[in-house]
Amino acid sequence: MRRIIYLRTILIFIFFCYLSSDFCLLSYAATPRLTNYQGRLTDKSGMPLEGSYSVTFRIYDAESAGNLLWGEIHQGLVIQKGVFNVLLGSVTNLDLAFDREYYLEIKVGAEVMTPRQQIASAGYAIRAETADKIETRTSDPPSPESGRIWFRTDL
Numbered sequence: 001m002r003r004i005i006y007l008r009t010i011l012i013f014i015f016f017c018y019l020s021s022d023f024c025l026l027s028y029a030a031t032p033r034l035t036n037y038q039g040r041l042t043d044k045s046g047m048p049l050e051g052s053y054s055v056t057f058r059i060y061d062a063e064s065a066g067n068l069l070w071g072e073i074h075q076g077l078v079i080q081k082g083v084f085n086v087l088l089g090s091v092t093n094l095d096l097a098f099d100r101e102y103y104l105e106i107k108v109g110a111e112v113m114t115p116r117q118q119i120a121s122a123g124y125a126i127r128a129e130t131a132d133k134i135e136t137r138t139s140d141p142p143s144p145e146s147g148r149i150w151f152r153t154d155l
Helices: 002-027 123-133
Strands: 034-038 049-059 068-079 083-088 103-110
Touching: 002 083, 049 083
Parallel strands: none
Antiparallel strands: 034 083, 049 068, 049 103
């Protein structure tokens, strides 16, 4: 009897390990198209804003003028002691390639904040750029002199 309970416990454990590994693989399948943005807003005298505001976020391809590439409006964005936090892309899909310079424009109510802010990458995003340079090979590895990275995909 003890042996049957022991075997059932092991089988259940293996089953849950299998399920959790599939779940983890699925959760890493797609990169979220959201960008966190936090800011601080003050009035003209430098006092922090307080309350709920309609805030428009737009991305352009130039610091001034330029082409509008993306935009979304956050109605009722809560600002406390001048600080707000928002997920860009949560209203309108953020489907930009991020392969060139972009500039963020913020409009609070009817007033456009100037100047536009250049969007910069985070440290780990710069490091991830090397992933774009990895070449997938299923043949023999290149010579060390070529400088290319090789790994097998048929294992």
